[in-house]
Amino acid sequence: MRYISTRGTAPTLDFAEVTLAGLASDGGLYVPEHWPQFSSAEIAAMRGLPYAELAARVMQPFVGESLTPDRLRELCEQAYGRFAHCAVTPLKQLDESQWLLELFHGPTLAFKDVALQLLGLLFEEFLARDESRLTIVGATSGDTGSAAIDAVAGRDNVEIFMLHPSGRVSDVQRRQMTTVLAPNVHNIAIDGSFDDAQAMVKRIFADAEVTGRHRIGAVNSINWARLMAQIVYYFAAALQLGAPDRKVAFSVPTGNFGDVFAGHVAARMGLPIERLVVATNVNDILHRALSEGDYSAGEVTPTAAPSMDIQVSSNFERLLFDVGGRDGMAMGEQMRGFEGSRAMLLTEAQRAGAGLFTSVRADADDMARAMRWACEEAGEVIDPHTAIGLHAARQQDLAPGVPVVTLATAHPAKFRDAVERATGMRPYLPTRVGDLFAREERLVELPGDYDAVKAHILEHAA
Numbered sequence: 001m002r003y004i005s006t007r008g009t010a011p012t013l014d015f016a017e018v019t020l021a022g023l024a025s026d027g028g029l030y031v032p033e034h035w036p037q038f039s040s041a042e043i044a045a046m047r048g049l050p051y052a053e054l055a056a057r058v059m060q061p062f063v064g065e066s067l068t069p070d071r072l073r074e075l076c077e078q079a080y081g082r083f084a085h086c087a088v089t090p091l092k093q094l095d096e097s098q099w100l101l102e103l104f105h106g107p108t109l110a111f112k113d114v115a116l117q118l119l120g121l122l123f124e125e126f127l128a129r130d131e132s133r134l135t136i137v138g139a140t141s142g143d144t145g146s147a148a149i150d151a152v153a154g155r156d157n158v159e160i161f162m163l164h165p166s167g168r169v170s171d172v173q174r175r176q177m178t179t180v181l182a183p184n185v186h187n188i189a190i191d192g193s194f195d196d197a198q199a200m201v202k203r204i205f206a207d208a209e210v211t212g213r214h215r216i217g218a219v220n221s222i223n224w225a226r227l228m229a230q231i232v233y234y235f236a237a238a239l240q241l242g243a244p245d246r247k248v249a250f251s252v253p254t255g256n257f258g259d260v261f262a263g264h265v266a267a268r269m270g271l272p273i274e275r276l277v278v279a280t281n282v283n284d285i286l287h288r289a290l291s292e293g294d295y296s297a298g299e300v301t302p303t304a305a306p307s308m309d310i311q312v313s314s315n316f317e318r319l320l321f322d323v324g325g326r327d328g329m330a331m332g333e334q335m336r337g338f339e340g341s342r343a344m345l346l347t348e349a350q351r352a353g354a355g356l357f358t359s360v361r362a363d364a365d366d367m368a369r370a371m372r373w374a375c376e377e378a379g380e381v382i383d384p385h386t387a388i389g390l391h392a393a394r395q396q397d398l399a400p401g402v403p404v405v406t407l408a409t410a411h412p413a414k415f416r417d418a419v420e421r422a423t424g425m426r427p428y429l430p431t432r433v434g435d436l437f438a439r440e441e442r443l444v445e446l447p448g449d450y451d452a453v454k455a456h457i458l459e460h461a462a
C-alpha cells in the first residue's frame with residue numbers, strides 16, 4: 001500500500017515510511033491511496049476471532065509488505081497482551097438498543113492505548129531496520145500524552161516531548177504523564193490551549209532547523225498508523241452485533257476527529273455502518289461544520305470533558321479530502337485559507353459526501369444527565385467524554401433493530417471529580433495506576449510561545 005498526502009505535493013510513502021514520518025512534508029496528512037475492501041463473506045469469516053488476530057486481519061492490507069502477516073500478528077499479540085480485559089475492547093449492553101464499547105482497558109485507561117501500544121512496537125521495529133532514532137513531538141489534551149509516554153518510556157531509540165495545556169487536564173491525566181521519570185520522557189506544560197500546542201507541533205515538523213538536526217515523529221492521530229489501529233474495534237463491535245448481516249450505528253465522543261474517521265474508514269472497507277454520530281461538547285466546530293457547512297474555529301472553552309476541548313480538528317482534513325473528490329491541490333488551498341482565517345465553508349461535494357455522519361452538541365447538563373442515566377438505568381459509571389457520546393446516541397431515531405454503540409473512550413477514574421459531581425459516585429483508581437498520587441512529578445512550564453518550546457526541544461533532544 002502507498003500513502004498520499006491530502007495536500008497533493010509530498011512524496012508518496014509505504015507503510016513503514018508513513019509511520020515514521022507522521023505529518024506530510026507539504027503540511028497535509030497521509031491517507032492510503034485507495035481503501036482496501038472486504039467482501040461480506042470475508043467479514044463474516046472474522047466472527048469470533050481473538051482481538052489480536054482480528055486486528056492483524058483488518059490491518060494487513062494497510063501494512064502491505066512493510067511487515068509479514070506473521071510478524072504483524074506477533075506485534076498485535078504483544079500490544080494487546082497488556083490489556084486488563086481478555087476481550088481487549090469488551091461490549092456492554094445498556095438497554096434494548098444502546099451499547100457501550102469499552103476502550104479503556106489498556107495501561108493508561110483511555111482508548112489511545114489501543115493504537116499507541118501497537119505504535120510503540122512499530123516504531124521500534126522500523127527504527128531497528130536502519131538503526132536510527134526518532135524524536136517524537138506530540139500535543140495532548142490529556143489522554144494521548146500518557147498513552148504515548150507509556151508506549152515509549154525507556155526505549156533506547158526514541159525520545160518524547162509532550163506538550164499539554166497547563167491546568168486544563170485532570171489531575172490523574174497530568175500525573176499519568178509527569179510521574180514517568182524515564183530519561184527519554186520530557187513533559188512540557190504550555191500556557192495555552194490544546195489547539196495552541198497542536199499548532200506548535202505542526203510547526204516543528206515544518207521547521208528546517210529542527211528537522212535538519214532530528215528525525216521528528218508523531219504520536220498524535222496525524223500519524224496514519226494511529227488511525228489504522230482504531231479501525232479494528234469498529235469491526236470487533238459490529239461483528240458481535242451481527243455484521244455483516246446487520247447494520248450498526250456508532251456514537252463517538254469527538255475532538256480531533258481521529259476516532260470517528262477510523263469509523264469512516266471501516267465503512268469504506270465494507271463494514272455495514274448505518275450512521276456515525278459525531279458527539280461534541282460546547283467546543284462544537286465539528287457540529288457546526290456537519291450541520292451547517294461552517295468550519296470556523298472559536299476560542300476553546302474549558303469543560304469537564306477536557307480531552308474534547310479542541311476547535312481545530314486535524315483529521316477533518318482527511319474526511320474533506322476523501323469525500324470531496326481527493327483533489328490534493330484544492331485541499332491544500334482550502335486548508336491554507338483556513339490556516340490564515342481560522343474559518344472555511346465546506347463545498348457542496350464535501351457536504352454531500354459526509355452523508356454517513358450526523359452530529360450532536362452536548363452541554364454540561366446534557367453530559368451530567370447522561371452520566372446519571374447510565375448509572376441509574378444501566379448500573380454503569382461512565383466518564384464525561386463517554387457521557388457526551390451516550391447523550392448523542394440516545395437522540396438518534398434509528399430503525400428498530402439497529403443497535404447504537406457508544407465508544408467509551410476513557411475510564412471514569414480519570415475524571416473522578418466530574419463523575420462524583422454528576423452521580424455522587426467517586427470512581428476507584430484501578431490498581432495498575434493506584435499509587436499515582438504518591439509519585440514524584442517532573443515537568444517544565446513554558447509560555448505559549450513557539451520559540452520557547454523549540455529552544456527547549458533543541459536544548460534537551462539527545
Ligand SMILES: Cc1ncc(COP(=O)(O)O)c(C=O)c1O
Pocket residue numbers: 110111142143144221253254255256257258259260307308385386409410
Ligand atoms: C477520552 C477521550 N474521548 C474522546 C476524545 C476525542 O477523540 P478524537 O480526538 O479522536 O476525536 C479524546 C481525545 O482524543 C479523548 O481523550
Ligand SMILES: N[C@@H](CCOP(=O)(O)O)C(=O)O
Pocket residue numbers: 139140141142143144145194219220221222255256258307308314
Ligand atoms: N484528545 C486527545 C487530543 C489529541 O488527539 P489525537 O488523537 O490527535 O492524539 C488527547 O487526549 O490528548
